[in-house]
Amino acid sequence: MNPLAYKRVEDLWFYDGSLILRAGEKIFRVYKAQLAARSTVFETMLELGTPDSQTDEMIDGVPVAVLHDEADDVEVFLRAIFDSSFFMPSPAAVRLADVMAILRLAHKYDVDYLHRRALEHLAFEYYYASVDAFGKSFRETESKETVERSTHFLHAGSHDRIPVFELLKLLTAAEEVGAIWILPIIYYDLTMQCKLQDILSALEQAGNERLTRTCLGGRSQLLLENLRLNRFLVEETIQSDCLQPTACDPFRRFLCDAVFEALLGQQLAPLDGLGNSIWDDVDPAKQSHDPPSIFASIFSFTFCVPCFNASRAMHTAAREDCWNNLPRYFGLPSWPELQAMKDAALGSDD
Numbered sequence: 001m002n003p004l005a006y007k008r009v010e011d012l013w014f015y016d017g018s019l020i021l022r023a024g025e026k027i028f029r030v031y032k033a034q035l036a037a038r039s040t041v042f043e044t045m046l047e048l049g050t051p052d053s054q055t056d057e058m059i060d061g062v063p064v065a066v067l068h069d070e071a072d073d074v075e076v077f078l079r080a081i082f083d084s085s086f087f088m089p090s091p092a093a094v095r096l097a098d099v100m101a102i103l104r105l106a107h108k109y110d111v112d113y114l115h116r117r118a119l120e121h122l123a124f125e126y127y128y129a130s131v132d133a134f135g136k137s138f139r140e141t142e143s144k145e146t147v148e149r150s151t152h153f154l155h156a157g158s159h160d161r162i163p164v165f166e167l168l169k170l171l172t173a174a175e176e177v178g179a180i181w182i183l184p185i186i187y188y189d190l191t192m193q194c195k196l197q198d199i200l201s202a203l204e205q206a207g208n209e210r211l212t213r214t215c216l217g218g219r220s221q222l223l224l225e226n227l228r229l230n231r232f233l234v235e236e237t238i239q240s241d242c243l244q245p246t247a248c249d250p251f252r253r254f255l256c257d258a259v260f261e262a263l264l265g266q267q268l269a270p271l272d273g274l275g276n277s278i279w280d281d282v283d284p285a286k287q288s289h290d291p292p293s294i295f296a297s298i299f300s301f302t303f304c305v306p307c308f309n310a311s312r313a314m315h316t317a318a319r320e321d322c323w324n325n326l327p328r329y330f331g332l333p334s335w336p337e338l339q340a341m342k343d344a345a346l347g348s349d350d
């Protein structure tokens, strides 16, 4: 490569740096000792000059080592090492692309604290100890303390959902570094929150048959769960001790219509959507909503207490089942096994 074509990365070009790294066309002038102190792999590589990185090339009298990684990834990775205000620990918001780059390269070059930090960012968004914790991540969007799911990662100017191709990349990166515990939620987002057409094109492009089978198999299981979850709307949840037989049954049918409308419009996924707020909205003990719930504004009554309890119990149990089955649907170990893997990598929360 013609040295004239190299691009200096200005904020990673320290005039007294003792080593120049080149990845693709980008060059970085950094401190050899600092790099070696952070990474045993760099330490060995720079001491011994591994055949891969060795060149006789010099720029301004400084030796050049070549890295065979994506130039943009190397830039982000080096910035995380040399700029302490960049890539702050979770829950600071970061760019998902940066997390992926740092995850990969910190793993490859054995920079433990950065690898761990990247895993913590991912766990913040993609690991939940229970279905309730997962549900809350959607719900408390108004609260200052809770960060809405999928807004933890910054996107170019928007808080849109993470696009399917980026989720696929994340899936591959997580598999590569063995962060298996975040896979169930990534698979869930990928298969339940993206359009089938988008999923299929992304999978086709990825050209990975195993991944395609896993995604499509898991997706069809989750769609069945979606029906199973709403069984309380068509089964006998109107109780024999119902306090208002003329009201509970029509309300159940009304809900049933609304739910099936949403299912047909693919606006309902088994673990989010309906499951998170419906029981507060129709709770007979909380009928003085301010502002009134969407149901109360359409209907002047909801379930009576016995029917409410029976319906909620059936729905909650089905949702719990769906949660427990989620890893298995994508060929992954159970939640307790995943929790143990996470604890081994990141330490336990308690």
Ligand SMILES: [Zn+2]
Binding pocket: 238, 239, 241, 242, 243, 244, 245, 248, 303, 304, 305, 306, 307, 308
């Ligand atoms: Zn009733």
